[in-house]
Amino acid sequence: MSLKRRKTTEAIKPQMTSLVDVLTVLVFFLLKNFSTEGDILTPSKNLELPVSTAIARPEKVLTISISRENILADGQAIASVGEEAARKDINIPALAEWLIEQRKNTEEIAQYDANVSFKGDLVIQGDKQIPYWLLQKVLHTCGENGYGSFSLAVLQKNDG
Amino acid sequence: MRSKSHSSRESAIPAEPIDLDMTPMMNMLIILISFLVTMVVFTHLAVIKFSLPPGQGNAAADTSTAPKGAEVDITVLVSEEGYRIIGEGRKLDPIPKNKGQYDLPTLGKYLQKLKEEFATAETVVLLIDTSVIYQDVISTMDQCRESKFPKILLSGGFE
Numbered sequence: 001m002s003l004k005r006r007k008t009t010e011a012i013k014p015q016m017t018s019l020v021d022v023l024t025v026l027v028f029f030l031l032k033n034f035s036t037e038g039d040i041l042t043p044s045k046n047l048e049l050p051v052s053t054a055i056a057r058p059e060k061v062l063t064i065s066i067s068r069e070n071i072l073a074d075g076q077a078i079a080s081v082g083e084e085a086a087r088k089d090i091n092i093p094a095l096a097e098w099l100i101e102q103r104k105n106t107e108e109i110a111q112y113d114a115n116v117s118f119k120g121d122l123v124i125q126g127d128k129q130i131p132y133w134l135l136q137k138v139l140h141t142c143g144e145n146g147y148g149s150f151s152l153a154v155l156q157k158n159d160g
Numbered sequence: 161m162r163s164k165s166h167s168s169r170e171s172a173i174p175a176e177p178i179d180l181d182m183t184p185m186m187n188m189l190i191i192l193i194s195f196l197v198t199m200v201v202f203t204h205l206a207v208i209k210f211s212l213p214p215g216q217g218n219a220a221a222d223t224s225t226a227p228k229g230a231e232v233d234i235t236v237l238v239s240e241e242g243y244r245i246i247g248e249g250r251k252l253d254p255i256p257k258n259k260g261q262y263d264l265p266t267l268g269k270y271l272q273k274l275k276e277e278f279a280t281a282e283t284v285v286l287l288i289d290t291s292v293i294y295q296d297v298i299s300t301m302d303q304c305r306e307s308k309f310p311k312i313l314l315s316g317g318f319e
Contacts (some may be wrong), residue, residue: 016182023189030196050295054206123207126294133290135297139314143278151207154298 023085050128052154059151061121062102064095066134068127073098081130082135094140099145122145208301210312234274234281234309236267237301241290243267247274262296264303271307283311 014063046067071079071092078094106118122142126135139150237244242253242263255266275281284304288297301312 013179016180016186020182020185020189023186024192025194027196029187030193030200033200033202034196049205052206052208053306056207056209056210058207059206072199096278128295128298129292130289130294131295132288132292132294135294136288136290136314149209149211151209152298153205153207156204156206 005060027099047060047125047127047154048154050131051157053157054154058123058153059121061151063123063125063153064138065125066088066127066130066138070160071095071138082102083135084133084134090137091144092126092137095138095141096145099147102125103146118146118148121149123151123153124145167168174297175249193294199296208298210314224278233285234271234278234283235285235301235315236304238262238292240298243300245270245274248278262299264299268303268307271304271309275308282309284309284314285313287315 033069046069047065063074063076066081069081070077071081071084072095073095078098079092084092103118106116110116110118124135124138142148177300233269234247236246237246241254242257243266245252245255245267252270255270257263258266271284286297286300286304288300304312
């Protein structure tokens with residue numbers, strides 16, 4: 001009995017080569033998708049960004065998201081798309097209010113800190129299905145309140 | 161070393177296969193993988209930057225802004241039917257949609273021609289119909305950028 005057992009233990013030699021192969025390939029794949037920058041911009045929920053060939057990296061600034069149902073300012077829903085569609089006006093009052101408040105805050109901080117200044121930068125995350133009039137309304141509202149420099153968030157195409 | 165000294169005997173008795181101890185290697189790989197999995201990014205985000213023309217703070221994207229000075233005025237009309245390029249008082253042939261999709265390659269060709277004609281031109285005004293969806297706007301902007309028109313102004317009539 002004891003002899004038999006010893007024989008079987010000797011016979012078992014796990015084949016590690018294939019496993020190491022798989023793991024190595026996995027390591028290379030993950031290294032390719034590795035990002036040292038982390039996520040500066042987190043895409044909002046219920047939002048599918050359009051695909052683009054743009055390569056510019058996002059910066060940390062105020063974010064306005066336009067989903068199919070709502071307009072969100074820094075994650076907070078401030079206006080509904082349905083209501084905006086019904087109202088035939090190019091401004092979005094709720095958004096304007098929020099933008100003015102943010103601007104005031106920034107300018108107040110700028111009085112005490114020389115590194116902070118109001119530049120009027122905004123990141124706009126739009127769902128790829130939203131119609132142009134909605135984007136235009138948002139852009140117009142931002143423009144009227146002194147925000148003139150936009151970054152449209154997009155998903156980078158994978159062929160680069 | 162060993163195998164060399166016993167080389168004469170090896171031919172007679174087959175040498176035992178060398179057992180590589182893979183355990184440390186496996187440990188390292190598994191730790192490396194778990195580390196990489198936490199850092200991996202599958203969707204690369206990017207941004208398209210554009211500014212409203214300076215001094216136009218109050219008149220937002222809806223105002224058609226004529227490029228100043230010696231700049232050549234090239235406007236791409238984006239409507240439900242397709243594209244149409246209007247440049248320097250001329251109208252080029254309309255570019256209809258191809259199978260329900262905007263015909264980006266043809267737009268690229270037209271813009272290329274315009275680029276050859278006006279080598280200094282950098283600005284394109286996109287005049288977009290209100291019902292055009294965002295993805296098409298972005299694709300059109302991409303095509304303009306690829307055709308070496310880096311300055312893109314958005315414009316459109318509000319109804």
